[in-house]
Amino acid sequence: MSGKQIVVEKEIAGRQLKMTTGEIGKQASGVVMVQYGETSLMVAAQTGPARMGIDFFPLTVDYRERYAAAGKFPGGFIKREGRPSTHEILTARLTDRPLRPLFPKGFRDEVQIQTVVLSSDQENPSDVLSINGASAALCISPIPFQGPIGAVRVGMVDDKLILFPTDEQTKSGDLDLVVAGNRESILMIEGFGRQIPEDVMIDALLFAHKAIGDLCELQEELAGKVGVEKNEFTSPAENPFVSIVRKDALDDLKKARQNPKKTERSAAAAEIKQELIDKYFPEGAEEDSEGRTIGDFKEAFYQVDKQACRDLTVNGHRLDGRSPNELRDVSCRVGITPRVHGSALFTRGETQSIASLTLGTVRDQQRVEDLFGEHTKRFMLDYNFPSWSVGECRPIRGPGRREIGHGALAERSVQWVLPDESVFPYTIRIISDITESNGSSSMASVCNATLALMDAGVPIKQPVAGISVGMVKEGDKYALLTDIIGDEDHFGDMDFKIAGTQKGITGIQLDLKIDGINEEIMRKTLEQARKARLELLRSMLTEIRRPRKEISMLAPRIETVKIDPEKIGLLIGPGGKNIRQLQEDTGTQIDISDDGTVTIAASKGTGAEDAKARIEAMTEEVRVGRVYNGTVIAIKDFGAFVEIAPGKDGLCHISELSNGFVKNVGDVVKIGDKLEVKVIAVDEQNRVKLSRKALLPDAEEEKAKDDDDSEDEEDLSFDD
Structure with missing residues (x-):
């Protein structure tokens, strides 16, 4: 490349898609800068000579995101990007899949494609741009790529299809669909949706394919301005063994490949292969009398075996004997x-x-x-x-x-x-x-x-x-x-x-x-x-007809409660005192979200339910008629002060401590006693009045008893 910058751009879904080349990476086979919104990628395509003896197309695709693209540092101790993340691996696979079928049959040269995200506006995802950039980089390179292809994302919000949705639209919508193809047809699909009917999915695919033509046109314009000369690739001559193996083994392979069991099919085909090896290369020879190698034979056998399977299938004979639309057991x-x-x-x-x-x-x-x-x-x-x-x-x-x-x-x-x-x-x-x-x-x-x-x-x-x-x-x-x-x-x-x-x-x-x-x-x-x-x-x-009604007894028990976010500090307490004590008392694990959602988990028992009740008591407004399990924190001549939640207490007047006459408060309760009380009033100054008597059996139902008759007292305390 000369070093002169070449730019093409087109409005796609209301935003400019720009492709630039010629200035960066002039030693590479092809480098394209792709920008959509303020998301920018550098995509490079490079070819190299084929490795000796290789029998497959060695295409390698790599996709990497630099944290600097979003103005961030990588987390952890090492401030350099490490191995690819799951998202990067999935995007590399997404880029690879529609490109791979578009190289000439028999092409074995090394091809590497790398995408680096240089800028992210955190609005326009870069994965689909990687596919378009890779196609463009191949189109402007000498590599014999049979493109271009275009790729688009389709979302659906409020039942309306959206081209190139933003990240927020994708997350909030009902569909996330990526489609790649050329002008004539679709090459790759990957999508996920909220139970999308088949006819709606077809509409989305056709909607995507309509836009793919614009992306192909943009790449063709770029390649035309670059004017690169493609390397000529001539498909290798037919393997000299193919016609021989076809004549000797095609019919036998068709019979061998019709078997419901995978291992038996493979074993039967392998037996035919070995018989032919013994015939053509006796005593372990590597070449036959005409200079044809055993490698030539193995490649030819694979081609004939493939032809046998395809001939059977396209003519209505599946290898395991099923009909075309039949499921296995x-x-x-x-x-x-x-x-x-x-x-x-x-x-x-x-x-x-x-x-x-x-x-x-x-x-x-x-x-x-x-x-x-x-x-x-x-x-x-x-x-x-x-x-x-x-x-x-x-x-x-x-x-x-x-x-x-x-x-x-x-x-x-x-x-x-x-x-x-x-x-x-x-x-x-x-x-x-x-x-x-x-x-x-x-x-x-x-x-x-x-x-x-x-x-x-x-x-x-x-x-x-x-x-x-x-x-x-x-x-x-x-x-x-x-x-x-x-x-x-x-x-x-x-x-x-x-x-x-x-x-x-x-x-x-x-x-x-x-x-x-x-x-x-x-x-x-x-x-x-x-x-x-x-x-x-x-x-x-x-x-199993439907989900079981209860989760496993071995699973943690989880309860949630929503509190006023302003009460989070009260729940946590000074230095985390309240929440630590609550977790210790109930044997639970408590997590609090900024929106006030409190998640309580217990490995067993009723700890989660107990913690939930205490959190509700602690964070909700005190209501008349509610019953609390409180703690006596002070005793006065006129009654006892009971803490019903951290930071919340009320007065249980001496007249509300018992059904009978109480001469001294200390005769009924002591500091530190646990006391079940009921809220009977909350005055204008938010002072809480409590009653223990309201939760005791009716005085009229009590029998006269002797103070020393402990057995009668026990009977009353267990009265339902």
């Missing part, structure tokens, strides 16, 4: 493990998940810090995919990008049906451990999370189920496949995951290996998924 069990607060086992064919649920207090919420500030999460769903679940050995490390992505998809698909915090003030964590996998374990996690929530007694608004629909497309002919298995995903063209309730969609994610799908395919897919979802829900509700 489903079984559900809840309460499978002791001690946890909720658990479930969900099995769909050869995909299986164990869900474990824990209920916690407000202190267990996850604290998240990002460019938009610090916030907390009260619901978490973690997904684990051990290698043994697919019969493999791999190093056991922390969660990878795939596990983080699948967990987030399941979490955001379920969160829309959780009860409001004011109704159910618990922190909820679900762990989905995949114990067997053969297709769409993320949607199995959605189903199992719902079962665990109901088993735990969480009053969810509606049960949620999820299913994945795949596709094999050859020319104009295509087959849609409900509940795809691993081979159908691997050899197919589409993985379209849809989660929702009987009322509508809560989560949707589309990944493609081809260059897009049209409206017809989308409509058919959503309808096919809806029918499968209802069938899944029937199976799930047969096991």
